[in-house]
Amino acid sequence: MQHQWIGRSLSRDAIxxxxxxxxxxxxxxxxxxxxxxxxxxxxxxAADPLAALTPAQLDAYIAGRNAYKRQFTxxxxxxxxxxxxxxxGCHNNPIGGAGGSxxxxxxxxxxxxxxxxxxxxxxxxxxxxxxxPGCSVETVPSAANVHTVRRTLGSMGYxxxxxxxxxxxxVNADPDDLDGDGVRGFVHWVHALEDASGPARAGRFGWxxxxxxxxxxxxxxxxxxxxxxxxxxxxxxxxxxxxxxGDCDVVAEPEVxxxxxxxxLREVEAFQRYMAPPPQAPRSGMTGEVIFNAIGCxxxxxxxxxxxxxxxxxxxxxxxxxxxxxxFLLHSMPDVPDGIPxxxxxxxxxxxxxxxxxxxxxxxxxxxxxxVTSVRPFGVAVVDVIAAHGPLGEAxxxxxxxxQLPQVDQLLLIDFLRSLGRRDFDIDDDDDVDAxxxxxxxxxxxxxxxxxxxxxxxDLDGDGxxxxxxxxxLQSLLGGEIVDCNNNGIVDAADIASGFSADTNGxxxxxxxxDLPDPCGLEVHRF
Numbered sequence: 001m002q003h004q005w006i007g008r009s010l011s012r013d014a015i016x017x018x019x020x021x022x023x024x025x026x027x028x029x030x031x032x033x034x035x036x037x038x039x040x041x042x043x044x045x046a047a048d049p050l051a052a053l054t055p056a057q058l059d060a061y062i063a064g065r066n067a068y069k070r071q072f073t074x075x076x077x078x079x080x081x082x083x084x085x086x087x088x089g090c091h092n093n094p095i096g097g098a099g100g101s102x103x104x105x106x107x108x109x110x111x112x113x114x115x116x117x118x119x120x121x122x123x124x125x126x127x128x129x130x131x132x133p134g135c136s137v138e139t140v141p142s143a144a145n146v147h148t149v150r151r152t153l154g155s156m157g158y159x160x161x162x163x164x165x166x167x168x169x170x171v172n173a174d175p176d177d178l179d180g181d182g183v184r185g186f187v188h189w190v191h192a193l194e195d196a197s198g199p200a201r202a203g204r205f206g207w208x209x210x211x212x213x214x215x216x217x218x219x220x221x222x223x224x225x226x227x228x229x230x231x232x233x234x235x236x237x238x239x240x241x242x243x244x245x246g247d248c249d250v251v252a253e254p255e256v257x258x259x260x261x262x263x264x265l266r267e268v269e270a271f272q273r274y275m276a277p278p279p280q281a282p283r284s285g286m287t288g289e290v291i292f293n294a295i296g297c298x299x300x301x302x303x304x305x306x307x308x309x310x311x312x313x314x315x316x317x318x319x320x321x322x323x324x325x326x327x328f329l330l331h332s333m334p335d336v337p338d339g340i341p342x343x344x345x346x347x348x349x350x351x352x353x354x355x356x357x358x359x360x361x362x363x364x365x366x367x368x369x370x371x372v373t374s375v376r377p378f379g380v381a382v383v384d385v386i387a388a389h390g391p392l393g394e395a396x397x398x399x400x401x402x403x404q405l406p407q408v409d410q411l412l413l414i415d416f417l418r419s420l421g422r423r424d425f426d427i428d429d430d431d432d433v434d435a436x437x438x439x440x441x442x443x444x445x446x447x448x449x450x451x452x453x454x455x456x457x458x459d460l461d462g463d464g465x466x467x468x469x470x471x472x473x474l475q476s477l478l479g480g481e482i483v484d485c486n487n488n489g490i491v492d493a494a495d496i497a498s499g500f501s502a503d504t505n506g507x508x509x510x511x512x513x514x515d516l517p518d519p520c521g522l523e524v525h526r527f
Contacts, residue, residue, distance in 0.1 A: 042424045042460065042477055043279035046156060046357055047094040050276045052316040057274055064271025067264055068095060072226055074132040077255030080248045081128035081138055081239050082227040087268055090152045090225060093360060096275055098154035100362045103225070104129070105340045106144040109347070116341045119143060123240035125340055126224045131239065135248030138240050146347075148339045150207055151368035155354045157277030158205070158214045161324065163307035163317045166202040172302055172327045183299050183394045185329030185352070188345055192216045193232045194259070204328040207338065207366050208345035215259075218269045222256070230256040230265060277322055278357030281422040283462065285451035288416025291409050295401035300352045300394070301325040325355035325420065333393040336365055348393075357421040360431070379414045415452070425458050425474050433477060438493075441466055441474055445497040468494035485513035 044051060049061045071086040072078040083103060084090050092099045104127040108117040118125035122141040131137045140147055155161055166187075175186040188203035193216040203209035205217040222228040227249075229236060234253050256264050292298060302325065309319045330349040337348045345351075350366055359378065364370045364385045372381045390399035402410065418429075425433045427440040437458075444455035444466040458466045460473055468490040475483070475491060483492045486501065492510050495501035501510035 042473060043281070043283075044276035045094075045423055046276075046278040046360065046421060047096045048276050050159075050274055050316045053274055054316075057270075057314065057316065060267070060270035061274040064267040064269070064274075065095065067267035068271050070264070072228070074249070075251070077226075077228050077251045079130075079132035079227040079236075080135040081123070081131045081237055083126075083129050083225045085226060087221065087226075091154045093154075093362060096154060096272060097156050097278075097357060098361050098363075099152040102149045102151050102363070102368050103127075104140070104147065104149055106140045106147045107340060108143055109146050109339070116146075116347070118340075121238060123238050126237070128224075128227070128237060132248055135239055141240055146339045149367050150338070151363045151366065153207055153353065153366075155205065155324070155326075156357055157275055157322065157324065158217070159273035159275065159314075159317050160277060160307055160320060160322050161204055161328070161354075162212070162214050162273070163313050163320075164204065164305045164322075164328070165308045168305050169202040169204065169328050173329055181296070181299065182397055183296075183331070185300065185327055185331050185394070186344075188330050188343060188351070190343060193219050202328065203343075203351075206342075207351055208340075208342040208349065209328060209330055209351040210342045210345065214269050214273050215265070218265050218272065222265060222268075228255050228264075229253040231259060274316070277324065278360075278421040279423050280323060280356065280420055281424045281426065282419060282451045282456040282459070286412075286416045286419060287452050288412040288414065288419075291405070291413045292416055295405070296398040297395075297402075298325075299398075300327050300329070300331060301355055302327040323356060326352045328352065331394045333389070333395070335390060335393050335396075336367065336369075336388050338366060355417065355420050359418045359421040378418060379411070382414050382417055383410070412452070422457060424460060425477065427454050427458055429454065433474075435478070438471075438474055438478060441471055442493050442497045445471065445494060485516065486510055 041051060049058055053061065068087045068091075073085075078085055084101070088095045090099045090101045091097055105125045106127055107119050107125050109115075110117070119141060122143060123138045124144070127138050127140060129137065170187050173185050173187050175184050177184045188209040189200040190203040190210055190212055191198065191200055192213045193211075194213065201212035203212050205211040205214075211217045211220060219230055219232045222230065223233040224237065227237060231254050236249055236253070239248075259265055304321055304323045307313070307317055307320045307322065311318075328351060330345050330351055332346075332348050333350045334348045336350075338350060339347045341347050341349075353366075362372055364372070364381055365388060370376075370381050370384045370388065372378050376384070386399050386402045390396035402413070405413075422429070423431070423433055425437050425441065427437045427444070441458045444458055446465070447455060448464055449455040449459060449466070455466055458470055458474065460470045471494050472491045475493075484490065485492050486495065488495070490500070492501065492513070493508065495510055496503045496508070501512060503509065504511055
């Protein structure tokens with residue numbers, strides 16, 4: 001049983017395919033033979049809390065999630081101009097992640113000097129799409145000669161990203177292309193809004209890597225998207241239409257009066273800080289990732305980092321290996337220019353977006369120009385996105401290499417990308433885990449599987465087969481107790497699937513248990 005992208009035979013004369021398949025199979029076999037980790041827990045779903053939080057941190061996460069959904073009114077500081085009245089209005093797929101919304105930006109680029117004016121006195125560089133009563137909606141002023149669109153960027157796992165050491169990001173930078181591969185990524189060194197006089201840090205949030213911390217990200221977004229002022233950004237965004245700010249916003253600044261633990265900004269920071277990264281299933285070894293690496297995608301979309309071991313960082317965030325598939329560097333992308341500079345980031349410079357969770361994104365590229373729809377499904381959209389990386393940008397070599405791949409290789413790579421955000425045990429690939437997945441997991445038992453098979457997402461311990469331990473974990477995940485009527489230490493469904501127990505009437509009860517009164521309370525556990 002294989003995924004829709006993978007159910008194809010490999011041609012013997014496709015030498016490149018044979019090589020990568022062999023490499024992936026070998027990597028998987030070595031992992032299994034080395035002894036799989038049978039203690040690995042089910043990965044949290046996207047936007048769920050980290051598993052290792054303290055009770056107090058979990059409470060802060062829950063309070064922050066509620067604050068993230070809070071809808072502001074003009075009396076509470078909304079506006080005078082704004083894009084959305086709540087954080088979850090943009091970051092909605094899932095909450096805290098990316099979304100289907102876009103934001104317009106504008107400014108003036110001097111054709112003679114190349115200097116950029118964000119036209120702040122005319123409401124720039126962000127055009128707010130809405131206004132509170134008594135204030136007119138902004139328009140793009142005639143003085144602007146640059147006008148662009150950016151989609152909502154939701155990296156997720158924000159606290160873990162903040163905890164990546166600066167030097168771990170810097171080590172991947174090659175601004176002078178010393179290795180001659182055409183990729184020149186550079187660090188955007190910036191100051192945190194909450195520590196403007198402190199040392200510069202490697203930016204990692206925003207399309208221009210213009211923000212280094214979760215708090216800076218929260219303050220900036222609250223100001224530009226909701227219109228909330230704070231001690232760090234005290235002035236309302238200028239409205240470029242009359243009546244002006246003073247005529248329609250009567251709430252005194254700062255509208256969020258402090259940054260203490262109970263403030264709105266601290267609450268939304270805690271939600272994002274303690275958010276788990278999106279899952280990835282299966283967790284490693286897919287042939288498509290080998291191809292992804294072979295054509296150079298991993299030069300920018302770096303698979304893994306380990307967060308800082310600094311004792312000042314919460315244990316749940318400290319020394320954790322994460323797989324964001326981003327280098328958090330800026331790269332020149334002239335084929336899909338943004339047009340809006342920010343700090344040391346030029347008009348064509350774009351921060352490498354994370355790929356974890358990419359399977360669930362509705363809009364792709366920074367300008368949302370490629371969308372996943374029923375007409376353009378995920379795989380087709382991915383092909384278009386990769387093509388947009390060339391022919392001139394730093395990723396042009398990889399884009400061209402992908403175009404030259406046999407179709408089967410392209411499909412394997414796409415299937416790997418579909419694993420980024422897929423949940424453990426989601427065998428039917430419908431973004432939830434339910435009774436249908438339990439039934440499929442039973443069918444997977446006793447079959448030797450590879451990481452490219454759909455059954456691999458149910459092989460939680462990575463030993464190459466779905467066994468009783470995996471099935472028991474799934475049964476617990478679905479909310480049922482472990483059903484073991486014959487008391488042999490193995491879940492009954494596994495006994496039946498393996499042939500250890502007969503089930504002649506097909507009711508899910510081993511025949512040896514049929515005569516027991518209320519056998520195992522099965523009415524509760526019949527998935």
